Amino acid sequence: MNARWEVVIGLETHAQLSTAAKIFSGASTAFGAAPNTQAAAVDIALPGVLPVLNRGAVERAIRFGLAVGGTIAPSSVFARKNYFYPDLPKGYQISQYEIPVVQGGTVTITTPAGEKTVRLTRAHLEEDAGKSLHEDFHGMTGIDLNRAGTPLLEIVSEPDLRSAEEAVAYARTLHALVRWIGICDGNMQEGSFRCDANVSVRPAGSTTLGTRAEIKNLNSFRFLERAIQFEVRRQVELIEDGGKVVQETRLYDPDRDETRSMRSKEDAQDYRYFPDPDLPPLVIDAAWIARVKASMPELPAAKKARFESQYALASADAAHVSASPELAAYYESAVAALPAGIANGPKLVANWMQGELAASLHRADLDIAQSPVGAAALGGLIARIADQTISGKLAKDVFDAMWAGEGDADAIIAARGLRQISDTGAIDALIDGVLAANPAIVAEFHAGKEKAFNALVGKVMAASKGKANPAQVNAALRSKL
């Protein structure tokens, strides 16, 4: 990036709330049903129907507010945003405008330069619109109102982000957080989590904001990153060529990897916001907040910190095994399955989850929750490594057998006769045999070639079919030589 320019980005993120029913009607929010089969009278906006607020959506907004340390408004107001569009059945969208349910809060992101705190402006509840289908009907437009009335939480950040990479880090952190606290399934293909990016540039050192462009509806992290990168280049080139950025809404075209103007500020509609007279102010008392607070899971940052102290994990290890509630639950179950007194057990579990387990899951395209090797089973395997029943190398074979469904670690070790040989007499006998059969290598060793020692260790291990305790072999061989 051109060092003479500073990039300023704020994101508006729409997270679809994971309620079974819509925000103002009893219709289902499930994705993928036949068009208009999940549209109740309220969603179609039949004459005479009235909205009734789904308290589950409010509870999810409270969860979010608590998770980001924002203020939960004791009283917030739903307004009508008026405009005509065929997939907006009432001719207005119900959205919180002047007084949102969550005010302020912060999200901490990790950047190459370290941790950074991004301030939130607000988060407010609103309903989604339906869908216009322009492709399927020649010369006509189809309207699907299944999505109309789906609850959304619009999360607005301050313009605190300074690069496309920071914007992506923020979006990823937010995405993990809303899934973590169980308010959004985060499915970006289905539109459950999508971002609008407000992007501007200004001369480095300037404190006034440049004119911004808003890029709408970015539904993948990659598109978010590329759209911002393109937009920054476009604005810098425009200004350096003596032009001026105009305030406008732009769309990102992933096929051409560019943003295009959708409408300028001059075309901006007057939405004629006013408080919705059908909905009394949303009142949230301290008792409701307390109930939600009591049901909150441990948040990502707190869990990572606890893993570092409780299990003596390094920051990177703790971050990996606490990256999702599912991973964290697996980790803690595996550690709990270890016998008492294994000092480095928690570290071994973290290593195995990042190593063999992660690789196997990746190969099989499975989530941690679908792992054929359960947390207790992994703990059982690691217990046998820690008590030196098997070597780390053989353990990988045992893990593969467990993955293939051959039983737990102890059963596989017994069935395959993999128990490590730690008997001094047996190891001495193996060594004596190898030394007698390989006089040339022994001579090389005595001539000062250290490599010859490793070759002898290898012969002893091979003679034991890998079962001899490597540390004991090393020590005994050294003393005999």
Added chain:
Amino acid sequence: MALPSTTLAGLGAALARGALSSVELTREVLARAGAAQPALNAFVTLDADGALAAARAADESRAAGRAGPLTGVPIAHKDVLMTAGLRTTCSSRMLANFTAPYDAHVVDALKRAGTVLVGKTNMDEFAMGSSNETSYFGPVRNPWNPAYVPGGSSGGSAAAVAARIVPAATGTDTGGSIRQPASLSGICGLKPTYGLCSRYGLIAFASSLDTPGMFAQTAEDCALMLNAMAGHDPRDATSLPRPREDYTRELGQPLAGLRIGLPREYFGDGTDLDVAAAVDAAIAEYRKLGATTVDIALPAVKLSVPVYYVIAPAEASSNLSRFDGVRYGHRAAGYADLLDMYKKSRAEGFGAEVKRRILVGTYVLSHGYYDAYYLKAQKVRRLIADDFQRAFAQCDVIAGPTAPSAAFEFGAKSDDPVQMYLNDIFTIAGNLTGVPGISIPCGFTRGGLPIGLQLQANYFREAQLLGVAHGLQQATDWHARVPAAYGVQR
């Protein structure tokens, strides 16, 4: 066929003692409705088949020992209320062929109480008007004199009750649309407290003001209707969860000690002399019954008409956006593109008064004008509510004329919207504040047109209000007077 009674209570009693069946009664009501239709135009839709089926079902219920006070009694609903399987038009071209797929809450409640729905009554288009002249289906005529308006917007319901076609009918009151036509048509009309009767299925005009209510000949009948209509509905977030009440419980209570507030603002210039005289006579009657009067002031009420004509059109402009020709209702036959479809469908589907209010409402909500109009109007609305609370510290009910004049001739005010709007000057504050009000007959002009007395009480004091209204009806017979053309048969 002569009927043993024309009131709800009287017909209910006649059905109960077997003097006639609901089917017989319903046939007679349908006959009267059909006969009066050319002269009055009170109905948009008559549903003979549905009514007779409901009447048969009511007779069977009664035979099986399951009958309440309203079982088998025919009524009519204002065509602003959704009625499942029956055309629901709002007297607009926009919905001229719209069949409702569900019942409004109050329609359902009255159905469950056993009433028989005979038809949907004519009204001002989307309930916007005070004379019934804005209906797409033509005006309703006043049973007392067909050259005069019946009042509006619930003019069809008022005329149907005044002409003794049905004993009771529903209405809705946004700025006076029950009380003013009740006054101009010589019957009782109750607008309950906002939130007492669910708005679910009431096609919205102005959501913060719209209130379902009813017309009948007597306060007692209004109480019977309210017993069926009131109650919490979880489908309406502005419906209030309250214990059920018997609204007949204060009928017949002595009025000694009742404090009647007389706002000086209701008794000034601008009120017709005959109207003032009839209202004064009614108040004198109350004094004879033991009530005392107290002069009160409602200074902010003079602002209620301008405040109303900011808030009501603002809400209407948004509420009527759903009538866009996309999913139901009128769509223009030909159009060039989406915008053209919206423009033509709405230009053709809505009448002049509806368009006027959409334009006013769009203007007052637009960027840069919101604070000066809508926000300011909401603040004044609060001042008006404060006035009423101060007044109710001094009195139990507030009395005055329902409208500044009796019925006027067709066309008299239709070219001057402001003069038309001023006809609601005494009723609008009841909607802005949400307090209940009733209009009851209290006399006639020298020209033979009925005059209404408005009584208002504090929130949820409907039982008291009905008791006070009933008291006058025990002492006078204004409510029992029948228009000459409809009084030959009982």
